[in-house]
Amino acid sequence: MDRMEQGPLTGSYARDVRVCIYDGKMHPVDSNEISFRLAARNAFSTAFRDANPKVLEPVYDVEILLPADCMGGVQSDLQGRRGIMMDMSSANGLERVKARIPLKEMSSYSTSLSSISGGRASFSMKFSSYELVPADVQAQLLKEYEESKQDED
Amino acid sequence: MKVYKTNEIKNISLVGGKGAGKTTLTESILLEGGTISRRGTVDGGNTVSDNSPVEKEYGYSVSSCVFYAEKDGKKLNFFDCPGSDDFVGNAVTALNVTDTAALVVDGRNGVEVGTQNNFRTVERIGKPLMFVINRLEDEKCDFDNVYNQLRETFGNKVVALQFPVNAGPGFNSVVDVLAMKQYTWPKDGGKATASDIDGAHADKAEEYRMALLEMAAENDEELMMKFLDEMTLTDEEAMKGIRMGMVDRSIFPVVLVSAEKNIGTDRMLEIMSAIVPDVTDMPAPKTTNGDEVPADENGPVSVYFFKTSVETHIGEVSYFKVMSGVLKAGADLTNMNRGSKERLAQINVVCGQNKTPIDEIHAGDIGAAVKLKDVRCGNTLNEKGCEYIFDFIEYPAPKFQRAIRALNESETEKLGAVLNRMHEEDPTLLIEQSKELRQTIVSGQGEFHLRTLKWNIENNDKIQIEYQEPRIPYRETITKAARAEYRHKKQSGGSGQFGEVHLIVEPYREGMPEPDTYKFGNQEYKMNIKDKQEIPMEWGGMLVVYNCIVLRVSWTAWSRAR
Numbered sequence: 001m002d003r004m005e006q007g008p009l010t011g012s013y014a015r016d017v018r019v020c021i022y023d024g025k026m027h028p029v030d031s032n033e034i035s036f037r038l039a040a041r042n043a044f045s046t047a048f049r050d051a052n053p054k055v056l057e058p059v060y061d062v063e064i065l066l067p068a069d070c071m072g073g074v075q076s077d078l079q080g081r082r083g084i085m086m087d088m089s090s091a092n093g094l095e096r097v098k099a100r101i102p103l104k105e106m107s108s109y110s111t112s113l114s115s116i117s118g119g120r121a122s123f124s125m126k127f128s129s130y131e132l133v134p135a136d137v138q139a140q141l142l143k144e145y146e147e148s149k150q151d152e153d
Numbered sequence: 154m155k156v157y158k159t160n161e162i163k164n165i166s167l168v169g170g171k172g173a174g175k176t177t178l179t180e181s182i183l184l185e186g187g188t189i190s191r192r193g194t195v196d197g198g199n200t201v202s203d204n205s206p207v208e209k210e211y212g213y214s215v216s217s218c219v220f221y222a223e224k225d226g227k228k229l230n231f232f233d234c235p236g237s238d239d240f241v242g243n244a245v246t247a248l249n250v251t252d253t254a255a256l257v258v259d260g261r262n263g264v265e266v267g268t269q270n271n272f273r274t275v276e277r278i279g280k281p282l283m284f285v286i287n288r289l290e291d292e293k294c295d296f297d298n299v300y301n302q303l304r305e306t307f308g309n310k311v312v313a314l315q316f317p318v319n320a321g322p323g324f325n326s327v328v329d330v331l332a333m334k335q336y337t338w339p340k341d342g343g344k345a346t347a348s349d350i351d352g353a354h355a356d357k358a359e360e361y362r363m364a365l366l367e368m369a370a371e372n373d374e375e376l377m378m379k380f381l382d383e384m385t386l387t388d389e390e391a392m393k394g395i396r397m398g399m400v401d402r403s404i405f406p407v408v409l410v411s412a413e414k415n416i417g418t419d420r421m422l423e424i425m426s427a428i429v430p431d432v433t434d435m436p437a438p439k440t441t442n443g444d445e446v447p448a449d450e451n452g453p454v455s456v457y458f459f460k461t462s463v464e465t466h467i468g469e470v471s472y473f474k475v476m477s478g479v480l481k482a483g484a485d486l487t488n489m490n491r492g493s494k495e496r497l498a499q500i501n502v503v504c505g506q507n508k509t510p511i512d513e514i515h516a517g518d519i520g521a522a523v524k525l526k527d528v529r530c531g532n533t534l535n536e537k538g539c540e541y542i543f544d545f546i547e548y549p550a551p552k553f554q555r556a557i558r559a560l561n562e563s564e565t566e567k568l569g570a571v572l573n574r575m576h577e578e579d580p581t582l583l584i585e586q587s588k589e590l591r592q593t594i595v596s597g598q599g600e601f602h603l604r605t606l607k608w609n610i611e612n613n614d615k616i617q618i619e620y621q622e623p624r625i626p627y628r629e630t631i632t633k634a635a636r637a638e639y640r641h642k643k644q645s646g647g648s649g650q651f652g653e654v655h656l657i658v659e660p661y662r663e664g665m666p667e668p669d670t671y672k673f674g675n676q677e678y679k680m681n682i683k684d685k686q687e688i689p690m691e692w693g694g695m696l697v698v699y700n701c702i703v704l705r706v707s708w709t710a711w712s713r714a715r
Contacts, residue, residue, distance in 0.1 A: 035643075038652065039639045039652040047635040054630055057628075141627070
């Protein structure tokens with residue numbers, strides 16, 4: 001349980017895991033709660049690493065309202081953000097684009113959206129689900145976490 | 154200062170794109186209203202409404218400023234709102250509290266992005282709207298073009314009350330089709346002289362007048378009949394029709410000014426005091442229970458606080474609108490949201506940073522009180538026996554997030570207090586302490602918004618801060634089963650520690666069968682479940698722990714599931 005709060009991979013919360021504890025040894029004098037805690041914690045980390053672990057990232061449903069003439073710019077920008085277009089429609093002379101974009105790529109989106117559209121587009125976003133991150137991004141995250149752990153040590 | 158009655162009060166928000174000239178117009182209005190004797194300039198950093206240090210530094214408004222002008226026996230309360238989208242929260246507050254939006258349009262550029270964004274904000278809130286075309290004195294100003302753009306963009310509800318005689322440098326005269334007069338101002342602005350319309354413009358004036366009267370008549374059957382019969386209306390009838398049209402948002406009147414030269418401002422105020430709906434013309438605001446509360450002077454005293462700000466040398470200033478009744482200085486009220494008692498020993502009318510004490514404020518009017526004990530933005534204060542609670546302002550969702558950190562860690566706690574205060578002053582700034590990310594996240598309307606926050610904290614509160622990218626709340630999970638064991642042993646003196654745990658982890662999904670047999674390498678583990686614990690995680694997902702015995706090898710295991 002302790003270890004779930006700081007996942008072994010990147011120090012993030014872990015979820016959706018089933019644990020079967022089936023064996024252990026005790027010492028008549030020296031066994032106490034803290035010993036088992038630490039042992040379980042380490043065993044969990046080891047097993048977790050062996051179990052082909054994956055990082056999940058939050059993905060948001062984003063809805064963008066934009067004038068038709070900057071559609072191209074917005075679309076190519078979405079691709080650069082690993083975004084997936086889900087739906088397109090028009091309303092009140094504006095185009096409405098629905099897309100799914102990982103939160104990591106959303107930082108400063110309002111700034112770049114207004115520079116693409118000259119301030120005419122607006123957007124809203126809402127949490128959708130957790131999805132697996134692509135392998136290259138995961139590798140990079142692991143490296144960053146290892147480095148930051150070394151810094152702390 | 155005269156006390157104004159409810160039907161003599163008009164509340165107007167000045168909105169418009171960045172740099173359209175709202176703050177400069179404010180200066181002209183104040184001069185014409187007799188509140189100040191000399192105008193400041195935005196460049197000079199001495200305007201009434203941009204009075205905070207950050208506004209002087211950046212040259213644009215970041216918070217709305219409340220002021221008033223008296224004209225023809227009416228009190229016009231104005232809110233000078235920031236133009237930039239990043240500070241839209243202030244405009245939203247102002248528009249909710251006031252009854253009419255005056256959308257200032259830059260006469261050089263016509264309809265800009267900011268014009269459209271502000272128009273949409275006003276439309277969403279559903280308030281009456283009029284256009285004020287500014288910068289008529291500029292050589293790039295083309296009135297006909299701007300007017301056509303307005304009609305194309307916002308429809309033919311847009312109708313001109315005036316057209317310029319000589320737009321461009323030297324602009325000093327307009328033809329006013331509401332009064333059917335030609336107004337001419339002296340070179341440096343000020344009071345207009347009215348004269349008959351010059352023959353050269355008579356036809357155009359007649360054409361505009363007919364268009365205006367037709368629009369005005371459409372809002373009332375009686376007016377319509379009369380207009381169809383006689384093809385004309387009296388000035389009073391026209392004004393009444395326009396006012397009704399504004400309430401329904403079926404007329405957006407257009408007036409002209411040169412804020413820079415103070416030309417047209419006095420006539421604009423006259424027009425506003427004649428055609429802008431007053432509080433009693435508008436639908437009554439609703440309480441949280443859905444009860445309608447008309448602005449009735451004879452009703453119970455109920456006061457809504459919509460803005461607090463901290464001013465140097467004075468402390469906290471709380472701005473309020475009297476929703477019902479007559480608020481008298483020294484009144485004892487109950488704070489409905491917080492349950493505390495409050496005495497409003499002194500009440501003031503406000504004009505930028507100047508406050509004038511006044512004996513009473515009638516329903517519909519705006520005022521301010523200083524150093525209240527326990528009043529937050531958004532609270533309702535009532536006299537005894539009155540149960541109204543107002544909460545009608547809906548703020549836009551935040552668009553821009555950053556993690557904030559004090560450079561000097563010892564100031565973290567102080568920073569927290571400052572941020573909480575900032576949130577009270579500006580409800581569009583959201584502050585969140587994230588335990589998961591181990592960061593403090595501030596969310597605002599845009600990059601400028603947060604940059605202004607940083608400026609304020611660094612210069613007013615003297616805390617050096619930095620922004621960081623917010624961390625991403627990743628989750629980890631596994632995709633196959635694995636087995637591990639670990640022995641924790643520390644028996645080198647003192648009370649020893651010894652524990653050994655063997656366990657298997659595997660991915661969990663809803664409705665999967667109970668664990669049975671696992672295979673790792675050549676060994677097979679058959680499970681016999683003793684005990685099961687399901688722990689839902691507060692961040693979503695599930696941890697399921699089984700306490701098992703392995704049957705294949707016949708020893709009993711026991712363990713801790715922590």
